[in-house]
Amino acid sequence: xxxxxxxxxxxxxxxxxxxxxxxxxxxxxxxxxxxxxxxxxxxxxxxxxxxxxxxxxxxxxxxxxxxxxxxxxxxxxxxxxxxxxxxxxxxxxxxxxxxxxxxxxxxxxxxxxxxxxxxxxxxxxxxxxxxxxxxxxxxxxxxxxxxx
Amino acid sequence: xxxxxxxxxxxxxxxxxxxxxxxxxxxxxxxxxxxxxxxxxxxxxxxxxxxxxxxxxxxxxxxxxxxxxxxxxxxxxxxxxxxxxxxxxxxxxxxxxxxxxxxxxxxxxxxxxxxxxxxxxxxxxxxxxxxxxxxxxxxxxxxxxxxx
DNA sequence: TGATACTGTTTTGCAATATAACAAAAGACC
DNA sequence: GGTCTTTTGTTATATTGCAAAACAGTATCA
Numbered sequence: 001x002x003x004x005x006x007x008x009x010x011x012x013x014x015x016x017x018x019x020x021x022x023x024x025x026x027x028x029x030x031x032x033x034x035x036x037x038x039x040x041x042x043x044x045x046x047x048x049x050x051x052x053x054x055x056x057x058x059x060x061x062x063x064x065x066x067x068x069x070x071x072x073x074x075x076x077x078x079x080x081x082x083x084x085x086x087x088x089x090x091x092x093x094x095x096x097x098x099x100x101x102x103x104x105x106x107x108x109x110x111x112x113x114x115x116x117x118x119x120x121x122x123x124x125x126x127x128x129x130x131x132x133x134x135x136x137x138x139x140x141x142x143x144x145x146x147x148x
Numbered sequence: 149x150x151x152x153x154x155x156x157x158x159x160x161x162x163x164x165x166x167x168x169x170x171x172x173x174x175x176x177x178x179x180x181x182x183x184x185x186x187x188x189x190x191x192x193x194x195x196x197x198x199x200x201x202x203x204x205x206x207x208x209x210x211x212x213x214x215x216x217x218x219x220x221x222x223x224x225x226x227x228x229x230x231x232x233x234x235x236x237x238x239x240x241x242x243x244x245x246x247x248x249x250x251x252x253x254x255x256x257x258x259x260x261x262x263x264x265x266x267x268x269x270x271x272x273x274x275x276x277x278x279x280x281x282x283x284x285x286x287x288x289x290x291x292x293x294x295x296x
Numbered sequence: 297t298g299a300t301a302c303t304g305t306t307t308t309g310c311a312a313t314a315t316a317a318c319a320a321a322a323g324a325c326c
Numbered sequence: 327g328g329t330c331t332t333t334t335g336t337t338a339t340a341t342t343g344c345a346a347a348a349c350a351g352t353a354t355c356a
Contacts, residue, residue, distance in 0.1 A: 007198065007201070007202040007205060007209070007213060008201040008202055009198065009201070009213065010201070011197050011201065011262070012194055012197055012198070014269075014286070015265075015269065016175060016269065016272050016273075016282065016285065016286070017172065017175040017176055017179055017190065018190075018194065019285075019286055019289040019290065019293065020168065020171055020172040020175055020289065021172050021176070021190070022215075022289070022293040023168055023289040023292040023293045024165065024168040024169050024172045025293070026292055026293045027164060027165040027168055027292060028165055028169070031165055041342090042165060042166075042169070043343085046160055046166065049159050049160055050155065050157065050160070053155070053156040053157070053158070053159065054155040054156055057155060058303085059303080059304070060302085060303060060304075061155070065155060065157065067170075067173075068344090069344070069345065069346090070303075070304065070305085071304085071305070071306080071307090071344095071345080071346085071347095072343075072344065072345080073304090074304070074305060074306085088304095094302095094303085094352080094353070095351080095352060095353085096302070096303045096304070096351065096352045096353070097302090097303055097304075097352095098303090098304080114159070117163075121162075121163065121164065124164050124292065125164075127291055127292065128288060128291055128292070129291070133288060134164065136284065136288065137164065137167075137285070137288045137289075138162070138164070138167055140276060140281060140284065140285045140288070141167040141168065141170070141171040141285075142167065143275055143276055143277070144171040144174055144175060144272065144275065144276070145167065145170040145171045145173070145174045189311085189312095191312085206334085207334080207335070208333085208334060208335075216313090217313070217314065217315090218334075218335070218336085219313095219314080219315080219316095219335090219336075219337080219338095220312075220313065220314080221335090222335070222336060222337085236335095242321080242322070242333095242334085243320080243321060243322085244320065244321045244322070244333070244334045244335070245321095245333085245334055245335075246334090246335080
């Protein structure tokens with residue numbers, strides 16, 4: 001039992017999932033604030049990143065890489081295309097599929113995006129106590145999210 | 149640029165938010181599977197936990213503790229009440245507010261819930277490499293989610 | 297050729313979350 | 327005591343993220 005002013009949260013305070021959710025929320029909120037200037041959501045950030053590093057990848061491949069359902073990926077890509085950041089180009093060998101590419105404007109935005117991202121990321125690294133702590137965190141998170 | 153079979157995800161692979169999201173998703177999916185037997189979502193788990201440890205807390209207080217909007221808490225609590233797990237009792241001193249309590253049946257379910265939870269949690273601790281690693285992870289996550 | 301599998305798409309539903317507005321009640325202040 | 331403000335639970339509504347089913351066009355393969 002807890003006293004009046006300081007409720008007992010001890011069970012939750014040792015729950016991995018509970019803390020993962022809170023941390024993820026904090027980082028995503030900061031992300032949204034940082035990228036308000038470019039009006040980019042986390043999912044769009046990751047899509048632009050993948051396309052910029054791997055131009056020409058098929059739509060379904062990008063979706064699978066990011067664990068996004070093909071069906072949900074459509075509207076996401078529609079928006080990037082409507083904003084002139086990325087485009088679908090018909091595959092010359094497979095008329096069902098599209099390759100995804102950045103537009104010239106999309107490449108510029110992506111460059112600015114990476115700059116913003118480094119600033120965002122650096123702040124969190126500092127808060128964690130340095131790159132070493134960041135690596136430790138990523139290692140632990142990978143043990144959780146890597147299958148098997 | 150990346151080769152065909154192994155797309156370059158290096159930028160994302162060092163992104164804290166990206167890995168937080170993936171880890172949180174993995175843990176929550178496992179949570180859902182573990183608690184299918186009791187048909188409890190993560191939010192309901194946390195509410196039952198708080199009420200069981202702090203019976204009589206006001207509805208708004210529980211919501212605030214868990215960072216749940218008062219408005220969204222209503223339906224959540226409605227469901228727990230409809231299932232006979234928890235109940236609202238009018239405060240004797242403030243006719244606007246309710247104190248939240250577990251029912252007898254709710255207390256039993258909560259006990260079973262904690263058992264399931266320990267099994268769920270232990271699996272993840274083992275996967276992390278022991279309680280020491282778990283504590284290290286929680287410490288890092290707290291540095292992220294704790295304000296300032 | 298014909299059966300089967302893949303690709304992008306549409307539609308739909310559910311759950312989580314956020315905001316605005318409201319009535320009832322409490323508290324503050326003169 | 328009577329007004330003004332704040333709190334509490336609630337309703338309604340919109341948005342977002344995510345998942346499943348079904349479909350048409352296309353490729354693959356026996």
